[in-house]
Amino acid sequence: MTLIYDYIVRVHLVFCSYYQFCRQHDGNDELMPTDDKGNLVYSNTSYLETWKALEKAVDDGLVKAIGLSNFNSRQIDDVIRNGRIKPSVLQVEVHPYLSQEKLVKFCQERDIVVTAYSPFGSPDRPWATPDEPILLEDPQLLDIAKKYKKSSAQVIIRWLIQRNIVVVPKSANPARIRENFNVWDFTLSEDDMAVISSFNRDYRFIAFYKTVNGKQEFRDKEAPNFPFAEEF
Template identity: 55%
Template sequence: MSGAVTLNSGFSMPLLGLGTWQSKAGEVEAAVKHAIKVGYRSIDCAAIYGNETEVGAGLAQGMKETGVKREDLFITSKLWNTKHHPDDVEGACQKTLSDLGLAYLDLYLIHWPHAFRRGDDVFPKSEDGALLFETSVTPTETWLALEKLVEKGLVRSIGLSNFNSLQINDILEKGKIKPCVNQVECHPYFNQEPLRKFCEEKGIFIMAYSPLGAPQRPWATPDEPKLLEDPKLMEIAKNHGKTVAQVVLRWQIQRQVIVIPKSVNLNRIEENFSISDFTLSSENMELLASFHRADGRVVEPRVNGKSRDGHHPHYPFRDGLEF
């Protein structure tokens, strides 16, 4: 095991979990079941991934075959952009619980701070193909509705995803419950150190998605640097008898960043979990910290090379905002 952290809600969360983004139908059930067998106790899900029913089947089979109890698992899911209206939040959570076959979630996040038009179409569009936004609901209003899920026992802890520091501060000022985590893209080429420090001061943990640089992202171009092929990282990995992926995950763990590498490859799931038997030196940690690039963000909704959601007033990655 790679350890755990105590969230500000009082619950313990493993530092290492299995991600399920882009895990296809027919593969994710076996991946989740195998992860539980290997020793994973944290699984990260989201309604928009479209696979929570299969994830739920994997959870059920994994628990049945290993004897692991529900209370030993930490299950995270996320509220999608079309369900930000306070009246829609509980129904969306109940749908996720039903799909996963669970009575409660350990952690529920607002997937993005900006809302799309209400309804069951997850990407509502106008006749000309433009995405339809909802601008009247603020991220903080949605947050206040999430707080009620905790009061009702549907969710044990709540948090954020893709929120910037200004949006977090607004929630801290107006909410009753403090966010436990902020899940964001985070890897050596985009280390989120300013945001990590800010959140640490507020008692909020950073949770890293795409911790390996999202090598399978379909929009990657041939000229972009490939994190897992970085010569300096390959040298560190060779010295430790580990893979580059294991080194990068270990780096996150040592900086107290929760990490959720996605894989449906059973051998890689085991490999990603095997990172507790070595430690990176302070020199190694400093070297990885130096990899950060101003243009290192690779997971951002874009259309024809331009930001898809950038003109939404609550879009988090705005020019001039440091973090």
């Protein structure tokens, strides 16, 4: 419970954007620890204990707001029921191929802000495969973008904003960064919003898979707190 609290105090953290506790940490720098058989070793840390430490950090004025990432609805309810401070935000993957309609509704009904990461499908991520769909090149999305004289990326950002979702597009290109900000001079029609939402296929770009008997399945599904086994 005290690990994250002590870390914040020790390094005088001004902004802690993400603290990962799903992997086992043995005090070394190994990012993906494995056992003697090569299997990933997962942490058995309770997220409720971690949440209590974060609440103490709020009480002591070390942080202003605390939230969650990649939690499902059951886990969020678990935190709300057992904690004193409600999560301020949930950060999850959201884009037209993974619209997260039910999870977004669940959070917004509880006044939890939803932040969308990888809104463009993270096409430059290291584990991308040649056979996966390229979101920014979706023909229907390009048609809508052409109608508004915008890029497909700008249309996605606008679609998320109009759903009251905070969006954090990543780019190291100055021109694209400026383009990503230029989304306040148009509004998508209700019909176009619905069309984009219809692209949903529950497809996760930010997940690791393995092949078992010729089929793709989540690599980390045996992890104690694996969040993607629930409907939302």
